[in-house]
Amino acid sequence: MLQNFFKRVSQAPTNPSERSVTREFDIADLYRGPVEVNEESTAGVPLDEKLRQAYFWIVNHAVISPFYDIEYNEGVAQSYPIGDRGNPVQLPSGQSYCSFILMPLLTFAVRAKCLLVGGPGRGKTSSAVLMGVLAGYPIQEVRRSIQKGQPQMTIADLLGNPLPSDLIKAQSIDQIGIAWRKWLGMRVKIIDEYNRIPTRTQSALLTLMSDNYAELYDQTFECPDAAWYLTANDDAGGGTYQVIEALRDRIDIVVKALHFNSRFLGELLQRIEAGIRPEEMMPAQILFTAEESDRVHREIRSINVPAPVLRRLEFFASQFEYCEAAASQFEYKTKDTVKLSAIDWQQISSAESGKDKLKDIGAQTKNGMSVRAMMTTLMFVKAMSYFRGVNKVELEDLRQIIPFVLHDKMVQDPDCPFFESADNTAFRSDKIGWLRRMFDMSCAEYDRLQLDRDDPVLELSKEFEKGLDALDQREVRKRMVEIERLLKSWSGSRKFYGHMYDDVLKLKYLHQRYTNYLRWLTWKE
């Protein structure tokens, strides 16, 4: 009986909602008609529905993780302040999700790299193994393919060995055949306790993760696109080896394994008594073939990110790089300049003046948002929207995804006055909450500035994007004057924030393009 329970899949639709009225026509329909053929079929359950069924199977039957920390609301949500600090417990009014299951699943869908962190026995490896099974690999194969980080791990352990007979016979290095490790060719790759891998082996892993190929004795092995799962008990330097920064940077998303809720001990007992391992009982209808994985990836990429949502991300990302005291030339006034100079951060940050450090979210970090982080954010928000069965990204998707993408990428400055406030001290340890609060603050500032209605830089950019062709000198001069006027209106204020920094640089760019065009026009006439 219990075995049947584990074979049960949530009935579609798992997220009933108003769907978009328009649909994307699929070219695969071309080959459907009176003759029955085995052309790629979109019949049956749509893949976003299948992804949701996989999520609900894992969350209901496989991993006991009763946390709904990714909250969506449809209308008003009930909220109750709890405890001395009065932090609210919210009862979401929309379908909400458990990040510990959802983020690895989205990683699987977009073939990204996910780090699962948390204490021992919290289900990190089990969760990764489930993703391997979801990709259609037999459970034994997934278990055998796990790379277990340990201090003696060599590059050969990770990648493979030269064939001994070839080592003797070979006349040149390219004649040495390599017995590549089987896991390299898999679509789900699992590295357990990656912070216990020696530094040298980490470098080989870096090549694999960043360039998707392995190299030994001048021979290379091209790996297929894969979802990566890395686990670590303690990601704050508690591993045997310090993880090299470039390797950490390759990780797209970080998820915390939360504690076991003792109210669910009964379910554990049931499993022990029945001798059931959920990962061995995954129903066939939620497994993804390689072709289906490819299609999911394609469909996710086609999800639309509306311009107003993109603008919010732009605004948020623009707040972090500016550091006034870092340089005298405007372009170099960045936190990156400080980092490269190896000067004490405290010394520089205390020299920043004129800004309200409680309100300026840029003051809360020691670095800016990298291009890689922005790309990962965009891919994951598309995946989130796809998973929810919505065909365009919503602001809430962005709000929910940003903390997990930036978890290890934004370096907090715990000495920032923002964290001194009693309401905010918890953010020194709660990175997810901190990053989400920063995004909320950014959105509030965006609304306060009414940038959806009045964004002169956007207007100037749009005007420029129409092209320079056929513009006469008078029009070009008029636009240059507009840029100069805008800059002049900003130049008097001492309160200069990060988002204005990117705006000024954009204005300078536009001015320069117009200057060059004007010179050419003058020469032509």
Place this chain on the structure above:
Amino acid sequence: MNSLNVAIPAVFQRSLEDQRDTLNALFRSRVKQGSKIDPHAFAEHVRTRIGNNIAAIELVLPERTRLATAELYEVSLELFAAGHFGEGTRTPHLSMLWEWLLPKVAKQLARDPRQVAGCLSNAVVQIEQQSSQAAERWIRLLAQTNPHAESVDELLVLGKVAAWVSGMSHFRRSALAAASLLPAQAVASLFGLNPDTDESVIRKYLTQLDENPWCNSMDAQRARDLEVRQVAICAAFRGFGGSMMKPPSVATIDNKLMVSDGQHVWQIFADRFGSVIQRIDVEPFQGHRALAKSNPHVSADGTVQWDRTTINRSDLANSTSFAFDGTTLAVTIPASFHVFLFARTSVNVPSSHTKTGP
């Protein structure tokens, strides 16, 4: 083009004799199931069209002729049963496919006869429902580009992209994704580019096509001024083979162009290769003329204002609605069942895309 032969190729005759009982049983079974298949027309089809294809297969993979005979026979039965072959067929270009194109793709047909004949026949049926000319264009384009396809899969991908290029604009997005799977030379051939065109230029062209449905190959290779012009006319009165019961109006939903005759709604797909409307299931609407500030804009006197370009079109005076999806402007007028489409382009739009007169 018509290559029907009177004599049955010897290899085909042997294959038919070997499988005579099975093939006859298949025919009887179909008829018993209620399919109205004219035995004489079917026998003629087997003798000529299947026979010629088997003869072509024998030249490339003789060991596959027996299997191909059985599978082409089965596919033919399904097409006859659905009324696509035989007297009064609704799909005249199926004959062209079986007589002219299939022998040209004998290499792939031999490898997987059911898949190739079945998929390509289904495609002709689909395209012919939209436009007979598009079906012919598709067959000719596939014949021209087929040498670039090595495998069955490549041929089928080629067919998908060719369908879009032949005028199935509603497949644009997924066809573009499919085009990225093809070798550069095949893409060049499909889009009529010089075969020596650098791969990076071709990929750039695909990106441009993705961004702007009205981009043409010239744009990919050298910058030129784009002009606002009428690029297509779509939709028509139901009595003349179209879909509209009343003069329609247009609007955008989810930033996509829609047309409604007050009873039903269709999505408009238009690009440099053609225009198609596809029925969708939403509430019918009455379109309206946009605010005076909108860009582009159609004035009451029929003037189309798009950025700094002005086009005087007195025939569009008193337009009932207009809508813009970012690249294409759709306009309707009171006395016409058509939707007039405008875009910024340097394409010389083929006459098939611009019917004249309301």
